[in-house]
Amino acid sequence: MAKKNKERLNTVDEEKEIIDGEDRESGTNGITEVWNFFSSMKLGLILFLIIAAAAIVGTLIPPDPQTNLPKFNIYGQIWFRGLLGLLCMNLLVCSLNRWKFISRALGNPKARVSENYLKKLKQFSSIRKKGNLAGMAGSLEAALKEKGYRVFKEEADGTTFLAADKGRVGVLGSFVTHLSFLIITAGAIYGGFTGYEGFVNALEGQSFSLTKDVSWSTAHRPDPDEEFQVKVNRFWIDYRPDGSVKDYYSDLTVIDQGQEKTKKVIEVNDPLNYKGVKFYQSSFGPANRVTAKVASKKTMQENEYTVYEENGFPVEGTDTEVRVLRFIPDFDPSNPGQSRSNLPNNPAVIYELLKGGQSVETNYKLLNVPIQTDDATVTFTGYQVGNYTGLSVRKDPGVPIVWTGSGLMVLGMLISYLWQHRKIWAVVREANGIAIADIGATTDKNKLGLENDFNAIVDTVQD
Amino acid sequence: MNEMIWYYSAIAAYLLASLLYIGYLVSKNKPLGDAATGITIVGLIANTGALVLRYIITGRAPFSNMYEYSTSFAWGIAAIYLYAEFRYKLKVVGAFVLPLALILIASTLMLKLPTEPGNLPPALQSNWLTFHVIVAVFAYGAYAFSCGLAIMYLWKESMEKNKSKSFFNRELPAANILDELSYRFIAFAFPFISLVIITGAIWAEYAWGRYWSWDPKETWSLITWLVYSAYLHARFTYGWKGRRAAWMAVIGFFTVLFTYFGVNILLPGLHSYAA
Ligand code: HEM
Numbered sequence: 248m249a250k251k252n253k254e255r256l257n258t259v260d261e262e263k264e265i266i267d268g269e270d271r272e273s274g275t276n277g278i279t280e281v282w283n284f285f286s287s288m289k290l291g292l293i294l295f296l297i298i299a300a301a302a303i304v305g306t307l308i309p310p311d312p313q314t315n316l317p318k319f320n321i322y323g324q325i326w327f328r329g330l331l332g333l334l335c336m337n338l339l340v341c342s343l344n345r346w347k348f349i350s351r352a353l354g355n356p357k358a359r360v361s362e363n364y365l366k367k368l369k370q371f372s373s374i375r376k377k378g379n380l381a382g383m384a385g386s387l388e389a390a391l392k393e394k395g396y397r398v399f400k401e402e403a404d405g406t407t408f409l410a411a412d413k414g415r416v417g418v419l420g421s422f423v424t425h426l427s428f429l430i431i432t433a434g435a436i437y438g439g440f441t442g443y444e445g446f447v448n449a450l451e452g453q454s455f456s457l458t459k460d461v462s463w464s465t466a467h468r469p470d471p472d473e474e475f476q477v478k479v480n481r482f483w484i485d486y487r488p489d490g491s492v493k494d495y496y497s498d499l500t501v502i503d504q505g506q507e508k509t510k511k512v513i514e515v516n517d518p519l520n521y522k523g524v525k526f527y528q529s530s531f532g533p534a535n536r537v538t539a540k541v542a543s544k545k546t547m548q549e550n551e552y553t554v555y556e557e558n559g560f561p562v563e564g565t566d567t568e569v570r571v572l573r574f575i576p577d578f579d580p581s582n583p584g585q586s587r588s589n590l591p592n593n594p595a596v597i598y599e600l601l602k603g604g605q606s607v608e609t610n611y612k613l614l615n616v617p618i619q620t621d622d623a624t625v626t627f628t629g630y631q632v633g634n635y636t637g638l639s640v641r642k643d644p645g646v647p648i649v650w651t652g653s654g655l656m657v658l659g660m661l662i663s664y665l666w667q668h669r670k671i672w673a674v675v676r677e678a679n680g681i682a683i684a685d686i687g688a689t690t691d692k693n694k695l696g697l698e699n700d701f702n703a704i705v706d707t708v709q710d
Numbered sequence: 711m712n713e714m715i716w717y718y719s720a721i722a723a724y725l726l727a728s729l730l731y732i733g734y735l736v737s738k739n740k741p742l743g744d745a746a747t748g749i750t751i752v753g754l755i756a757n758t759g760a761l762v763l764r765y766i767i768t769g770r771a772p773f774s775n776m777y778e779y780s781t782s783f784a785w786g787i788a789a790i791y792l793y794a795e796f797r798y799k800l801k802v803v804g805a806f807v808l809p810l811a812l813i814l815i816a817s818t819l820m821l822k823l824p825t826e827p828g829n830l831p832p833a834l835q836s837n838w839l840t841f842h843v844i845v846a847v848f849a850y851g852a853y854a855f856s857c858g859l860a861i862m863y864l865w866k867e868s869m870e871k872n873k874s875k876s877f878f879n880r881e882l883p884a885a886n887i888l889d890e891l892s893y894r895f896i897a898f899a900f901p902f903i904s905l906v907i908i909t910g911a912i913w914a915e916y917a918w919g920r921y922w923s924w925d926p927k928e929t930w931s932l933i934t935w936l937v938y939s940a941y942l943h944a945r946f947t948y949g950w951k952g953r954r955a956a957w958m959a960v961i962g963f964f965t966v967l968f969t970y971f972g973v974n975i976l977l978p979g980l981h982s983y984a985a
Contacts, residue, residue, distance in 0.1 A: 288943055288944075288947040288948065291943060292940050292943060292944055295936045295937075295939055295940040295943070296936070296937075296940055298936060299932075299933045299936040299937055299940075302929050302932060302933050302936075303933055305924065305929060306926040306929050306930060306973070320924075322924040322929075435922070444919070444920075487829060489829070491829045492831070492832065493832070494832045494835070495832060514832070515832035515833050515835070515917060516832065516833065516835060516836045516913075516916045516917050517916070518916070518919065525919055527917075527918065527919040529918070639918065639919050641919040641920070643919075646915065646921065649911075649921060650912070653908040653911070653912075656904060656908070657901070657904070657905065657908065660900070660901040660904065661901070664901065691946075
């Protein structure tokens, strides 16, 4: 008797039980209860809504006008991460629980079910027709096959049991989708621990070192043995005819162990990737170069230097250093800090003199007018107007995992959409020259589609 | 300027169609209903014309500013609506859905935003962005439709409960049909909204080197996704239907609208330079 009960349960009721994720059979001991709560859809729903609410609050926090980032970053808080972690745990436990059901659904359906069970199904029909059992079972089987169902048969006690199903793989859809969410999260966490992110302003014609010159915004940094250099050959901007910016470009060369490895002109939306480290065109700014002749009175030697703004050069044989603060193309003596225009009408240089590292004078000088100091004659002889390029530097080994997860998510949804598991059972008997078939059908999705199949099959057999 | 004639025609058609559908809802006069459908088709053609001409003029997908987005989203709503009307023969729904298309397409005028083609800033010059917006058009169209159905449901359900003898209770489709259809369109849209987020992430990875940075636009699309995910799971597992489901469909569409308007207009962020 108990066995019979179990058999009857082994369908809709059981599916429901597993779908809920709440194993009703297991008693009331504490651990089971916790496990059940963890795997319950109830927790999942609560988490969906709490996370959504917290995310809303996060977007309403006004950004800091300086950094353009929110003043308080909810998404980085431990409790917010904890909620996401809890959702993943919930999903994991729920998927593990459901695997029993999925693997059973992937196997062949059991043909022997009771008529009582069939009568409880939404789709149920009883056919009575003159004829024998074999004829009825045969035409049912043919009708089911016609509709694309796989049919399984069992005979016992003068009764024929038929089970038929199609679209079995459909049950994998939600499983793959759920797994994909866990994979995406795993990729994000892995990337967070192993990746790094930073920023570098690089000047045309100069190289920068990955490990020394980039300012990192993440706690994790590249290892010293990841070192290589990148040379910025050129930076430029493309304009449209109306003067708006079309795109920004940097021409980069990677130098690893003293060897040129690759070259690429990057633009917005098209970064350079070398050994998983990516360089993104991110910003730019003016950077002018000034050429200076320095005649040292100590060594009687003359040297020439070309330096960017904010950079300096030494006076040979002394502790004097000259720093170029700014280049001004159209100098106005009544307003020395401001260029009158961008045209080189009256080029001048604002400079700073340092002795032993101490600033002694800040002044300006027009081009080709010498500066006389105690120990040198310094003349600014030329200039080049240019830009620096701002590059984001990022390595994220988690990205391929995230993309794999994203692909699986789409795949899982596609599977759910293309295949729906439909199951039909029939119990066929014969009495006094009349064949009787009780037919029932069920599906989790697209009830209308099943109904159409069902009615077509019943009609075919009845005629 | 030529192109704007198509745009204004689409607005006029959606306005007229909204009124005709409301007229049809109130009177059940068949010619009125047929006229409403006809005018909606005219509106969709004009809407398509406005988008195609914009494409021809600029040589790129019409996704560079609020005018182009709104015109595309209105197209999505009208197209999904017409599909559903022919598929399910439910005309009166137009009275609830067409006004949404009208609000979207006319929002550019109401907010006094520019209609001229914008220049695509470098960050937006990506095929992923085009794909991103196309899937969004379908997702948002389906969500607008299910929201219209949910509003109808709430009205109809309360009339059914009160055993109202009113004309509307007799003439509107049965509440459980409205409920089921609203659900179907939400289920249809879920893969699309997921693709919106995924393609957006891929594009952000190319443009900024970060597939996810919790900027307001990204976050709001995640919120939309969470709300509809809650809706679907509650329905799958607990069989949530009826009023609760309908309210969630309405709230879900509110998050869609906020992602679109609210974020661009009220909340600044990385995407604000996409606007
Ligand atoms: C967090 C991200 C989640 C995503 C993206 C997601 C996605 C989905 C999708 C797309 C479906 C429908 C599949 C189909 O139509 O076959 C689904 C169904 C389902 N999900 Fe989730 N889900 C998530 C979380 C959860 C959680 C936390 C639980 C449980 C605690 C859960 C339990 C279920 C169940 C029981 C079903 C119905 C069974 C089925 O249709 O196969 N899901 N989910």
